Every structure is written in C-alpha cells, then in structure tokens.
Amino acid sequence: xxxxxxxxxxxxxxxxxxxxxxxxxxxxxxxxxxxxxxxxxxxxxxxxxxxxxxxxxxxxxxxxxxxxxxxxxxxxxxxxxxxxxxxxxxxxxxxxxxxxxxxxxxxxxxxxxxxxxxxxxxxxxxxxxxxxxxxxxxxxxxxxxxxxxxxxxxxxxxxxxxxxxxxxxxxxxxxxxxxxxxxxxxxxxxxxxxxxxxxxxxxxxxxxxxxxxxxxxxxxxxxxxxxxxxxxxxxxxxxxxxxxxxxxxxxxxxxxxxxxxxxxxxxxxxxxxxxxxxxxxxxxxxxxxxxxxxxxxxxxxxxxxxxxxxxxxxxxxxxxxxxxxx
Amino acid sequence: xxxxxxxxxxxxxxxxxxxxxxxxxxxxxxxxxxxxxxxxxxxxxxxxxxxxxxxxxxxxxxxxxxxxxxxxxxxxxxxxxxxxxxxxxxxxxxxxxxxxxxxxxxxxxxxxxxxxxxxxxxxxxxxxxxxxxxxxxxxxxxxxxxxxxxxxxxxxxxxxxxxxxxxxxxxxxxxxxxxxxxxxxxxxxxxxxxxxxxxxxxxxxxxxxxxxxxxxxxxxxxxxxxxxxxxxxxxxxxxxxxxxxxxxxxxxxxxxxxxxxxxxxxxxxxxxxxxxxxxxxxxxxxxxxxxxxxxxxxxxxxxxxxxxxxxxxxxxxxxxxxxxx
Numbered sequence: 001x002x003x004x005x006x007x008x009x010x011x012x013x014x015x016x017x018x019x020x021x022x023x024x025x026x027x028x029x030x031x032x033x034x035x036x037x038x039x040x041x042x043x044x045x046x047x048x049x050x051x052x053x054x055x056x057x058x059x060x061x062x063x064x065x066x067x068x069x070x071x072x073x074x075x076x077x078x079x080x081x082x083x084x085x086x087x088x089x090x091x092x093x094x095x096x097x098x099x100x101x102x103x104x105x106x107x108x109x110x111x112x113x114x115x116x117x118x119x120x121x122x123x124x125x126x127x128x129x130x131x132x133x134x135x136x137x138x139x140x141x142x143x144x145x146x147x148x149x150x151x152x153x154x155x156x157x158x159x160x161x162x163x164x165x166x167x168x169x170x171x172x173x174x175x176x177x178x179x180x181x182x183x184x185x186x187x188x189x190x191x192x193x194x195x196x197x198x199x200x201x202x203x204x205x206x207x208x209x210x211x212x213x214x215x216x217x218x219x220x221x222x223x224x225x226x227x228x229x230x231x232x233x234x235x236x237x238x239x240x241x242x243x244x245x246x247x248x249x250x251x252x253x254x255x256x257x258x259x260x261x262x263x264x265x266x267x268x269x270x271x272x273x274x275x276x277x278x279x280x281x282x283x284x285x286x287x288x289x290x291x292x293x294x295x296x297x298x299x300x301x302x303x304x305x306x307x308x309x310x311x312x313x314x315x316x317x318x319x320x321x322x323x324x325x326x
Numbered sequence: 327x328x329x330x331x332x333x334x335x336x337x338x339x340x341x342x343x344x345x346x347x348x349x350x351x352x353x354x355x356x357x358x359x360x361x362x363x364x365x366x367x368x369x370x371x372x373x374x375x376x377x378x379x380x381x382x383x384x385x386x387x388x389x390x391x392x393x394x395x396x397x398x399x400x401x402x403x404x405x406x407x408x409x410x411x412x413x414x415x416x417x418x419x420x421x422x423x424x425x426x427x428x429x430x431x432x433x434x435x436x437x438x439x440x441x442x443x444x445x446x447x448x449x450x451x452x453x454x455x456x457x458x459x460x461x462x463x464x465x466x467x468x469x470x471x472x473x474x475x476x477x478x479x480x481x482x483x484x485x486x487x488x489x490x491x492x493x494x495x496x497x498x499x500x501x502x503x504x505x506x507x508x509x510x511x512x513x514x515x516x517x518x519x520x521x522x523x524x525x526x527x528x529x530x531x532x533x534x535x536x537x538x539x540x541x542x543x544x545x546x547x548x549x550x551x552x553x554x555x556x557x558x559x560x561x562x563x564x565x566x567x568x569x570x571x572x573x574x575x576x577x578x579x580x581x582x583x584x585x586x587x588x589x590x591x592x593x594x595x596x597x598x599x600x601x602x603x604x605x606x607x608x609x610x611x612x613x614x615x616x617x618x619x620x621x622x623x624x625x626x627x628x629x630x631x632x633x634x635x636x637x638x639x640x641x642x643x644x645x646x647x648x649x650x651x
Binding site: 043044158159160161188189190191192193194196197215216217218219220221222223241242245255256257259260261262263264267268269270271272273276277 | 379380487488489490517518519520521522523525526529544546547548550551552574584585586587588589590591592593594595596598599600601603606607
C-alpha cells in the first residue's frame with residue numbers, strides 16, 4: 001500500500017511440532033500507516049504475538065515456517081533481506097517493547113550496560129557517548145535520578161520503571177516504527193495509565209508509527225487509531241477504531257464487546273460468548289468461530305470466510321456479509 | 327442488612343526484613359507492613375469486593391482470614407466466633423466454611439492428581455464421603471454445577487484450558503458446602519471472554535447456595551460487576567469502603583478517584599485514562615505513621631505524613647480515611 005510504514009500481506013506462519021502442524025497466523029493482511037497507531041487485538045492463542053514477532057523475523061525457523069505472504073517495511077521485503085540487513089533494521093528502524101520487562105531485560109547486566117550495548121552495536125557510539133546518551137534516554141522516559149539509576153540492575157526497579165527502561169531501549173536508535181506487545185498488561189492500572197501516556201507522547205514527539213498488541217479493549221479504545229481483531233489465527237475484523245466499537249460486524253467482535261463488564265452499568269449477568277476457543281491442532285472446518293456463533297450457517301461450516309469491505313475502510317471476515325447471488 | 331458472617335478488626339501482618347541478629351545490631355532491620363490495622367465486615371449473602379493495586383495487601387488479607395498466614399495482631403470472627411483462638415482441630419472444622427479460589431489456575435491444581443482425586447480430597451478430609459460411590463456421585467454433581475461433565479472426571483489438570491481449570495477450582499471450593507468463598511483474583515488470569523463465563527458462574531452459584539463472597543481483585547470493572555460493597559486498599563490500609571454504586575459514582579478518597587480515572591474504558595467516546603497521582607506506589611516497608619498516600623496526594627497537607635487519617639462517614643455506610651475531605 002502506498003505510504004504505509006508497514007504492510008503485512010497474506011502472512012501465514014506455521015509451527016512444525018511433534019504433535020502436528022500448528023497454523024498460528026493464517027493469511028493475515030493489514031497495513032500500518034505512517035504516524036498511525038494500529039491496535040492488534042485478540043485473546044490468548046489468537047496469533048497476535050506471533051504476527052508481531054514475525055515482523056522483525058523473530059520467529060525461529062525451524063520449528064516456525066513462513067508458509068505464505070510477507071512483510072513489507074518501508075518498501076523493503078523483510079523476508080528477502082539478508083541476515084546482516086535485518087540486523088541493521090532491528091533495534092534501529094523497528095523497535096519492540098515486550099510484555100514482561102523482568103523477562104525481557106537481562107537480570108545480570110545493569111540497565112546502563114544493556115541500553116549502552118544497543119547504542120554501541122547499532123550506532124557505533126563510544127562507551128562515553130553511549131553512557132551520556134543513555135542518561136538522556138532514561139531522563140526522557142521519566143526515570144528519576146537517571147545518572148545514578150543507570151548503574152542499577154533490573155530487579156532494583158519497579159514494574160512500571162522497568163517498562164520505562166524497555167521503552168528507553170526501544171527508542172535509543174530513533175526508530176520510525178515501534179511494536180509494543182502487551183506493554184502494560186503486567187502493570188497496575190495507575191502505572192498503566194502513566195506508561196500509555198508516555199508511549200503516546202514519544203510517538204508524537206518522534207513521529208513514529210505504532211503497532212500495539214493487546215487483549216485489553218479498554219486500552220485499544222483510547223490508544224489506537226485503527227484496530228484489527230484476531231481470532232484463532234485469523235484476522236476477522238479491521239477498521240477505524242470508532243467504527244469498530246460503534247458498529248462491530250463480526251460476531252466475535254460483537255460477542256467480545258458484549259461480554260466485558262463495564263464501569264457504569266451493573267447488570268446481574270454478563271453476556272459471554274458461549275463455548276471456548278477451538279483446538280488449534282484440530283480446528284473446525286470453515287470459519288473457526290462457527291461452533292460458538294449464533295449466526296452460523298451451512299456455508300460457515302464449510303468455507304473459511306474472506307475479509308470483505310462492509311463499510312468504507314471497515315472489513316470483516318464473515319459469511320453474513322457475502323454478496324447475495326442473483 | 328443481614329448479620330455479619332465475617333468480621334475483621336484491626337487486622338495486621340508485619341513481616342520483618344533483615345531480622346537476623348547481626349542486621350539488628352547494624353540497624354538494618356526493616357518492617358514490611360503488608361496489612362496494617364484494617365477492619366471490615368462481610369454480611370451474609372453479600373459480595374464484598376476488595377480492590378487495590380499490587381502490594382496493597384489484599385491477597386495477604388485473604389490468606390490471613392483463613393490463617394494460611396498467621397496474623398501479627400487483630401481479630402477475625404466468623405459468625406461471632408474468634409477464629410484466631412482456634413486450635414488446629416477447630417481450624418480444620420472452621421475451614422469447611424471458608425474456602426479459597428486462587429488466581430492462577432495453572433498452579434492451584436495438583437498436576438499429578440485426576441479431577442476425581444482433586445475434588446474428592448476435600449470430601450475425604452472433612453468426612454463427607456461415605457464410600458467410593460458416594461464420593462464419585464458427589465464429584466460428578468460438583469462438576470455439573472460448574473458446567474463440566476462426567477467425561478472430565480478422570481482427566482488431569484493439564485488437559486484443561488485456564489477457564490476450565492478455574493471451574494474445577496471453584497468446584498473444589500464448593501465441595502464442602504462453605505458459607506464464605508474468598509476469591510483471590512479468581513478471574514485475573516483468564517481471557518476476557520472466559521472471564522465473563524466465570525463471573526456468571528460465581529453469580530449463579532451465589533444465588534443457588536446463598537454464598538457470601540470476599541472477592542479480591544485489581545480490575546475495577548470486574549469488581550463493579552460482582553460486588554455489593556467495595557473496600558479500597560492502598561499499601562496495607564483500607565482507604566474507602568461503601569456500597570458499590572456509591573464508590574463508583576461518588577468516589578471520595580483521592581486514591582479511589584485516581585484509580586477510577588486511570589481505568590481505560592472500552593468505549594472510545596468515554597474520556598481516556600488519566601493520571602491524577604504523581605510518583606510511584608509507596609512502599610509498605612517502614613511506612614510513615616500517617617497516610618500512605620501523602621507523597622503523591624494532590625490535597626495532602628503537612629499533617630498527613632504524621633497523623634493517621636480518621637475514618638469519616640461521607641454518606642450512609644460510605645467511609646473514607648482522609649484528613650482533608
């Protein structure tokens with residue numbers, strides 16, 4: 001697509017496991033525009049994290065396999081780059097912030113040494129230059145007394161502070177694209193609010209595009225411009241945020257929005273989606289949501305629906321939107 | 327309002343850090359006040375939501391009530407009986423009436439036991455299983471209550487999803503017909519759509535068996551949905567309690583207000599989450615003698631650090647611990 005920062009086209013990722021082949025991402029396509037924040041929403045096992053890692057070629061192959069499609073970043077095809085070329089891009093042009101900072105950051109090195117490592121490897125800075133830049137970055141992300149905290153270890157920081165460190169590391173080489181994989185899920189709600197605000201101000205300040213992965217619809221409602229909803233390895237709905245919340249077109253999205261407890265109304269019972277996610281090693285034929293769908297028709301049990309434009313810029317993969325045959 | 331089933335008074339749990347002899351001499355000993363002088367009641371048939379962020383002491387409170395951890399001081403009474411005075415045998419009997427459902431469905435079930443064994447065990451321990459057949463009947467009954475079936479009875483926990491495991495954990499809690507069920511973040515580890523199913527199950531079971539719940543959670547919208555009354559905790563203290571409607575539409579304590587403001591609502595038309603508190607969550611280690619929020623509070627005055635805030639009744643049954651409102 002013209003002028004997009006990131007283009008994912010018909011991407012399918014399979015994992016060859018002892019117990020069989022698992023298709024974790026199934027023919028997924030979407031783009032993230034320049035300066036845009038795109039929210040990729042889904043529950044566990046939907047394939048959203050695998051999709052994010054696939055963008056930076058972080059999926060080990062084997063057992064992973066890019067079965068089809070590709071990722072286009074700034075006009076370059078990620079999967080056609082050499083190892084050296086992808087290493088150039090990783091960390092400097094595309095950066096990633098992960099969910100659990102305690103697991104993502106190295107516990108045996110100081111925070112300064114880890115961020116410094118990134119700076120020296122990617123930008124070729126000297127030790128002294130890296131140290132100065134690191135202190136600047138720590139200050140930028142709101143870590144108090146950065147000149148002394150630079151020599152602290154990860155465990156000496158609280159959860160929110162660790163996430164700021166991750167963000168500092170991600171921003172260190174002035175990336176144009178940031179991938180945030182559940183960056184606030186492990187954090188308390190007040191800390192989450194501060195981190196979301198920090199990410200938002202960094203995006204604005206450095207004019208970055210953001211791919212925000214989460215299962216939290218509340219976060220997506222405020223942090224993102226456009227949303228993609230994933231279910232069991234498929235992208236089932238795609239569109240502008242307000243449109244999706246106001247007019248969800250896929251039964252899964254509708255079900256999800258109906259099932260969450262709200263802050264304002266207190267109904268006695270919630271309306272959950274019946275049943276549970278299918279076994280991905282042995283998924284049902286046709287639309288994977290069909291066993292749980294109140295609108296399932298015969299065709300849903302046979303044919304996997306494709307994404308169709310149901311309103312300008314709003315797509316859903318559901319047979320309810322098939323054009324009637326004359 | 328009904329009589330109180332559970333009464334907690336001045337409950338305190340302090341942990342000593344670096345309490346060894348040498349550290350004491352060196353003056354390095356510190357006190358972590360995980361739960362510091364809290365009092366509340368849970369009435370028969372109601373759900374009290376205990377809400378707060380990490381480190382506030384809510385999970386510890388759940389464990390103190392059942393004496394999984396021994397309190398440092400204070401009183402815990404079940405229907406007027408002093409739980410802390412019970413010996414081991416009496417506690418054993420008392421525990422039939424208070425059961426816990428834990429947060430992590432992956433670590434709360436013994437991976438080496440079948441569902442039959444897991445659900446049968448509480449029946450055996452409390453003498454509720456006359457014979458093998460009776461026990462199996464009862465286990466099947468329990469499974470049905472939580473939406474599982476006979477095909478599940480001889481399986482192992484790893485064969486179930488997170489939501490199903492939580493159902494098993496709930497069945498286990500119900501096995502002995504308790505009056506009080508303490509849920510320690512029982513839906514936090516579950517996917518959004520599964521959460522809805524489990525929350526409904528909690529409601530259904532409460533109506534069916536007239537259960538009383540102490541529901542510990544950090545997710546405000548979950549607490550809003552399931553609770554009749556709410557108690558808000560911050561760094562070992564209860565800062566506000568009241569009926570759920572009151573607390574959510576008219577929060578009084580600066581911390582409760584900040585918590586409400588920080589929750590992102592799943593509606594782009596509602597205001598975005600905002601921060602009204604600066605700084606990080608205070609530490610429960612060697613806390614100030616006054617209010618724990620004093621360093622972050624927008625309406626703090628100098629006396630807040632030294633003087634414990636008094637409990638004020640702002641509206642019927644709506645109490646707030648603050649000097650300045």
